[in-house]
Amino acid sequence: MLLPFFWMVTTSFKSSSEVMQMPPQWIPSTWLWSNYAKAWSVAPFARYFFNSFFMAITTTIGEVITTIMAAYAFAKMKFFGKNALFAVLLATLMIPGQMLLIPNYVTINRLGWFDRYEALIIPWLASVFGIFLLRQFFRSIPDELLDAARIDGCSRLRFLWRIVVPLSKPAIMTVALLKFLGSWNSFQWVLLMTNREAMRTVPVGLMSFRSEVGTAYELLMAAAVLAIIPVLILFFFTQKQFIQGVARTGIK
Amino acid sequence: MLRKGILLGLIGLMLIGFGVFAQEPVTIEFWHSMSSGHQPYLVELVDKFMEEYPYITVNLTYQGGYGDTEDKVEASVVAGNPPTMVQLYENVITPLVEVLYPIGPQMTAEEKADILDGLVENNTFDGVLVSVPWNKSIMVLFYRSDLIDTPPTTWEEFATMAADLTVDIDGDGLIDRYGTGLRPYNPELFLNYLIQNGGTILNEDWSAVTIGDQAGVEAMQYAESLVPYSYISSGYLSDAVGSDLVAMFVDTSAGYYYNNKAAVDNGFELSVARVPAGPVNNKSAIQGTNLVVFDMGQTQAQKDAAVLLARFLIRPENTVAWSLRGGYLPVVKSAYEEQAWLDYLVENPEYIVMSEAMVDGFAQILHPNYGLMRGTIGGAFEEVILGASTAVDAMANLVLDLTDLLDD
Amino acid sequence: MEAPVRKDRPSLFVLAKENVMKRKLHIPDQWKVRAFWLESGQAYLYLLPAFIILAVFTFYPFFSAFRLSLYKWSAIRPPGTYIGLTNYAKIFADRHFWNAVWNTFYYVAISVPVTLFLALLVANLLNKPLRMRTFARTSFFLAYITPLVAVAMVWSWMYDWRYGVLNYLLGFLGIDLINWLMDPRFAMLAVIIMSVWRFVGYQAIILLAGLQNIDKMYYDAAKVDGASGFRVWWNVTIPLLTPQIFFVFIMSMIGSFKVFTEIYVLFSGQPGPLKSAETLVFYILRIGRFDGNLLGRAAAASIFLFGVIFAFTLIQLFVTQRKVHYQ
Numbered sequence: 001m002l003l004p005f006f007w008m009v010t011t012s013f014k015s016s017s018e019v020m021q022m023p024p025q026w027i028p029s030t031w032l033w034s035n036y037a038k039a040w041s042v043a044p045f046a047r048y049f050f051n052s053f054f055m056a057i058t059t060t061i062g063e064v065i066t067t068i069m070a071a072y073a074f075a076k077m078k079f080f081g082k083n084a085l086f087a088v089l090l091a092t093l094m095i096p097g098q099m100l101l102i103p104n105y106v107t108i109n110r111l112g113w114f115d116r117y118e119a120l121i122i123p124w125l126a127s128v129f130g131i132f133l134l135r136q137f138f139r140s141i142p143d144e145l146l147d148a149a150r151i152d153g154c155s156r157l158r159f160l161w162r163i164v165v166p167l168s169k170p171a172i173m174t175v176a177l178l179k180f181l182g183s184w185n186s187f188q189w190v191l192l193m194t195n196r197e198a199m200r201t202v203p204v205g206l207m208s209f210r211s212e213v214g215t216a217y218e219l220l221m222a223a224a225v226l227a228i229i230p231v232l233i234l235f236f237f238t239q240k241q242f243i244q245g246v247a248r249t250g251i252k
Numbered sequence: 253m254l255r256k257g258i259l260l261g262l263i264g265l266m267l268i269g270f271g272v273f274a275q276e277p278v279t280i281e282f283w284h285s286m287s288s289g290h291q292p293y294l295v296e297l298v299d300k301f302m303e304e305y306p307y308i309t310v311n312l313t314y315q316g317g318y319g320d321t322e323d324k325v326e327a328s329v330v331a332g333n334p335p336t337m338v339q340l341y342e343n344v345i346t347p348l349v350e351v352l353y354p355i356g357p358q359m360t361a362e363e364k365a366d367i368l369d370g371l372v373e374n375n376t377f378d379g380v381l382v383s384v385p386w387n388k389s390i391m392v393l394f395y396r397s398d399l400i401d402t403p404p405t406t407w408e409e410f411a412t413m414a415a416d417l418t419v420d421i422d423g424d425g426l427i428d429r430y431g432t433g434l435r436p437y438n439p440e441l442f443l444n445y446l447i448q449n450g451g452t453i454l455n456e457d458w459s460a461v462t463i464g465d466q467a468g469v470e471a472m473q474y475a476e477s478l479v480p481y482s483y484i485s486s487g488y489l490s491d492a493v494g495s496d497l498v499a500m501f502v503d504t505s506a507g508y509y510y511n512n513k514a515a516v517d518n519g520f521e522l523s524v525a526r527v528p529a530g531p532v533n534n535k536s537a538i539q540g541t542n543l544v545v546f547d548m549g550q551t552q553a554q555k556d557a558a559v560l561l562a563r564f565l566i567r568p569e570n571t572v573a574w575s576l577r578g579g580y581l582p583v584v585k586s587a588y589e590e591q592a593w594l595d596y597l598v599e600n601p602e603y604i605v606m607s608e609a610m611v612d613g614f615a616q617i618l619h620p621n622y623g624l625m626r627g628t629i630g631g632a633f634e635e636v637i638l639g640a641s642t643a644v645d646a647m648a649n650l651v652l653d654l655t656d657l658l659d660d
Numbered sequence: 661m662e663a664p665v666r667k668d669r670p671s672l673f674v675l676a677k678e679n680v681m682k683r684k685l686h687i688p689d690q691w692k693v694r695a696f697w698l699e700s701g702q703a704y705l706y707l708l709p710a711f712i713i714l715a716v717f718t719f720y721p722f723f724s725a726f727r728l729s730l731y732k733w734s735a736i737r738p739p740g741t742y743i744g745l746t747n748y749a750k751i752f753a754d755r756h757f758w759n760a761v762w763n764t765f766y767y768v769a770i771s772v773p774v775t776l777f778l779a780l781l782v783a784n785l786l787n788k789p790l791r792m793r794t795f796a797r798t799s800f801f802l803a804y805i806t807p808l809v810a811v812a813m814v815w816s817w818m819y820d821w822r823y824g825v826l827n828y829l830l831g832f833l834g835i836d837l838i839n840w841l842m843d844p845r846f847a848m849l850a851v852i853i854m855s856v857w858r859f860v861g862y863q864a865i866i867l868l869a870g871l872q873n874i875d876k877m878y879y880d881a882a883k884v885d886g887a888s889g890f891r892v893w894w895n896v897t898i899p900l901l902t903p904q905i906f907f908v909f910i911m912s913m914i915g916s917f918k919v920f921t922e923i924y925v926l927f928s929g930q931p932g933p934l935k936s937a938e939t940l941v942f943y944i945l946r947i948g949r950f951d952g953n954l955l956g957r958a959a960a961a962s963i964f965l966f967g968v969i970f971a972f973t974l975i976q977l978f979v980t981q982r983k984v985h986y987q
């Protein structure tokens with residue numbers, strides 16, 4: 001199960017002659033840290049990382065905000081057309097994103113956002129899945145709490161941010177984590193909506209890096225390791241959250 | 253005293269008059285695909301242009317490779333704000349003609365007549381010269397002059413020589429060097445033979461696919477016959493040459509620098525000859541892009557400025573300068589008589605061959621779906637040289653696929 | 661909670677609510693209606709940000725896809741010229757389209773059941789109190805969260821014909837060198853193997869949660885009856901796990917119809933040798949962006965893709981209504 005990771009790391013430290021060897025060398029004879037330096041210098045990884053972080057952080061923050069608000073409305077408020085709108089939301093779950101690639105490409109162009117940050121960030125500021133998740137969670141917060149707070153003169157908004165949100169930390173964390181991960185790993189969308197080297201995120205940059213170094217697998221693997229490090233770090237700190245969050249999706 | 257005053261006053265008025273009527277400064281955007289190898293020379297030329305026309309400022313923007321630039325252009329057209337000038341392939345120009353500002357009508361008759369014949373046709377849409385050719389290269393035959401004394405002049409000779417040159421040097425049962433090299437998905441050899449066999453991809457009015465006719469089938473069968481003597485490479489053949497894997501191959505003249513370097517670095521000698529002649533003619537495929545000026549929101553001043561730039565770039569001395577450094581070939585006839593070019597030919601005789609071929613070359617067709625068609629033809633070519641399909645079957649399928657792309 | 665503190669001038673709204681709670685007043689209908697509309701207005705404001713984004717980038721493109729598919733795309737005059745159903749006719753006549761459909765179904769038909777089966781085994785394993793349990797769980801999950809591009813790159817290296825680790829290991833089983841990435845017969849299989857590896861952990865986690873959710877009493881009841889081992893598994897565990905199994909099955913199926921990046925990276929932007937790994941999504945992007953810009957046809961193929969996914973989802977929902985056992 002972990003073989004690919006093992007292979008990724010060990011190859012990244014090998015010399016180019018060691019890489020192309022049969023039978024394969026399991027442990028590199030010398031640990032060439034220079035491969036990493038070389039990989040970093042061949043392509044503008046600093047830029048790629050910046051773009052990825054920028055995209056991931058802004059979309060996560062943005063989505064968390066819009067999702068909290070929308071979920072709260074569905075969970076705690078009564079309004080005209082509530083059921084209809086909720087049904088619409090449900091229906092969108094049936095829409096495969098891939099079907100929307102071409103039309104969205106046209107939209108992005110018409111807005112003049114092609115090859116710009118707007119194209120990478122704005123479309124991802126909302127998530128139906130997130131709304132469902134949070135709504136579920138918010139519903140479990142007793143209505144009496146809201147009523148009592150209203151009597152105290154607490155506005156809905158304050159109630160939301162001061163009480164509901166802190167109580168829902170686990171669920172919100174899950175939404176945020178999934179979003180961050182999704183943004184970081186986003187490839188198809190970025191590939192389609194950007195052009196310039198300066199706009200590439202890490203996954204797309206990794207692909208273009210490959211066409212530049214061809215079969216220099218030791219560099220390729222080094223770059224791949226670099227690409228997964230942030231995710232690994234994030235995962236390390238939020239393991240429990242993550243796995244629990246995923247597990248919970250199966251339990252309705 | 254008074255006379256002096258009046259004189260000064262008149263001069264002053266004249267100066268003001270000139271100032272008022274002098275050209276308003278105008279800025280234009282030029283999107284190009286010239287990467288670091290060619291960019292400095294483009295900058296040089298554009299700087300020269302801006303010196304000659306000080307009121308014009310040209311903003312050069314590198315948009316990546318041809319594919320990326322095309323994507324960017326399409327995106328900008330949909331958004332409604334394309335640049336003033338871009339370099340594009342002919343088939344990409346076709347669907348854009350409506351929003352382009354034709355350069356031809358702004359040129360003098362001499363300028364137009366000076367453009368190489370094979371290139372005029374491909375820049376003419378509905379009888380109007382819309383674009384002008386710019387960075388062109390031509391298919392030539394590269395051969396190891398330390399292995400081959402006289403390069404083949406016909407495709408039959410080519411096939412025979414390729415067979416002879418495919419050798420197993422160390423007798424281990426594995427072929428060490430092939431006569432030639434082929435790249436799957438890169439159907440240049442096939443396309444060249446097709447035209448030289450009198451064939452075409454589509455008919456005159458694009459209503460039918462003719463590539464499957466006798467001429468086309470023969471072309472594909474010829475390619476098929478080369479397979480046993482060909483090194484199949486997924487990348488550029490310069491690597492193969494450097495590794496002594498091929499004795500000769502057909503490639504674009506723009507690759508001359510890389511192919512030659514690969515050979516020389518490894519102690520070999522490489523020469524250039526015209527592409528072998530086919531049964532009907534001896535034409536070679538011309539590749540490269542053309543300059544267009546957009547008419548989608550640009551001011552008249554901008555359009556005029558861009559036209560001036562285009563005309564500047566194809567002036568004989570400039571197209572020569574561009575070709576000398578860029579490994580391209582001049583696009584106007586008089587350029588081939590420029591001293592600078594003649595001097596260059598003395599030092600680089602391989603370019604003589606290329607020059608001759610240019611005058612007699614053919615460029616790609618203008619069909620808007622040609623990009624996809626080329627991909628499809630490449631796919632058929634790939635099937636044949638990988639042995640997945642016979643030439644006849646592949647051609648039959650190809651006709652079906654291309655008919656699908658004829659559009660309406 | 662301390663006694664409620666009244667502010668000086670409670671809003672009409674608060675007063676009204678408070679009085680309702682104390683059942684002192686009968687609220688006039690107009691007030692209730694006004695309250696309702698006030699709340700609606702507020703709610704809409706809350707919904708606005710999310711819904712604007714969804715409207716522009718999910719609802720609108722959904723309908724736009726249908727529209728685009730009826731036009732011959734033109735960049736200078738989007739969406740172009742109306743041509744009715746011609747795009748559909750063209751793609752149905754394109755052998756590469758059907759190749760893509762076939763490849764996609766092949767991928768789905770194999771990867772979904774295989775992954776699910778393996779995930780079940782793994783979930784069972786992880787359910788037992790083993791020492792390295794957390795480590796095992798993490799390592800399975802890692803495959804899922806790692807960026808796909810990096811993963812696919814390692815795999816493309818492991819699949820290398822001559823120097824790849826996979827062929828080396830297979831050699832021990834007596835299997836000849838397989839050119840995974842250049843042989844049309846194996847290309848799709850290569851994608852499937854990598855996908856299975858990627859998703860087993862993710863699915864196992866979900867199934868594990870389901871397993872742990874099963875009330876002990878069922879097992880106790882089975883023990884009372886004297887049942888053990890396989891019978892228990894088959895008659896108790898599996899039926900009670902069906903919600904998770906079907907959830908995973910549906911998600912897995914829908915997800916695998918959309919496969920693209922795996923192929924793009926494994927084959928360096930190509931749809932496999934001789935298009936043997938071209939899936940529907942790849943086909944859509946190829947004729948729409950990579951090789952050509954036939955956006956109308958790409959949209960038509962997108963609608964087809966949607967239709968297929970929609971149909972399968974409906975079928976499955978229908979089936980699960982009947983077969984899923986809830987506790």
